[in-house]
Amino acid sequence: MDHSIDLAGIPLPSNDPLFLALVGIHVLFGIGCVIAGAIAMLSRKGLGRHANAGTIYYWSLSVVFATAAVVAAMRWSEDSHLFVLGTLSFSSASLGRWAVRSRGHSGRALHVAAMGISYVTLLTAFYVDNGRNLPLWRELPQIAFWLLPAAVGLPLILRAITMHPLMQSGRTRRDVDQLNGTPDVHV
Numbered sequence: 001m002d003h004s005i006d007l008a009g010i011p012l013p014s015n016d017p018l019f020l021a022l023v024g025i026h027v028l029f030g031i032g033c034v035i036a037g038a039i040a041m042l043s044r045k046g047l048g049r050h051a052n053a054g055t056i057y058y059w060s061l062s063v064v065f066a067t068a069a070v071v072a073a074m075r076w077s078e079d080s081h082l083f084v085l086g087t088l089s090f091s092s093a094s095l096g097r098w099a100v101r102s103r104g105h106s107g108r109a110l111h112v113a114a115m116g117i118s119y120v121t122l123l124t125a126f127y128v129d130n131g132r133n134l135p136l137w138r139e140l141p142q143i144a145f146w147l148l149p150a151a152v153g154l155p156l157i158l159r160a161i162t163m164h165p166l167m168q169s170g171r172t173r174r175d176v177d178q179l180n181g182t183p184d185v186h187v
Contacts (some may be wrong), residue, residue, distance in 0.1 A: 069086065
């Protein structure tokens with residue numbers, strides 16, 4: 001018989017070993033997504049740390065999406081909305097990855113928007129599923145779990161698209177480095 005359990009103050013709806021294994025993998029790779037995505041966003045753009053963190057984000061997100069899909073299938077009536085959010089996040093990241101690989105400079109804005117939306121959607125799914133169990137978040141109404149990540153993330157995405165020097169037509173990393181007086185070294 002399937003019973004819910006409490007793990008470190010977070011209720012899990014099932015004690016089924018397959019479910020617990022999938023959730024464990026999902027959480028581990030989800031944490032990896034959050035860290036790698038933050039590193040990619042905050043790193044100097046181009047090859048090196050930004051690209052490596054972005055690759056880790058994408059492949060970790062693919063594991064998060066796969067495990068979310070299986071868990072949602074196991075509990076469809078309770079988790080179908082999480083499957084939709086996972087699909088949106090992974091699809092957006094795939095679009096962002098494609099944009100930067102196939103479109104080069106002309107795909108930068110699409111890359112930033114799509115990867116940013118992927119990250120915001122990832123966080124939205126986390127808060128929608130777990131917000132009621134988190135300190136401070138549990139005091140907020142359920143609608144806040146759906147809206148706060150976008151309310152914070154979308155203005156930052158728009159700022160990056162409109163204000164970042166690399167978004168200006170035709171500029172390369174080398175052009176930006178010369179404008180800033182920094183050496184042409186990629187970390």
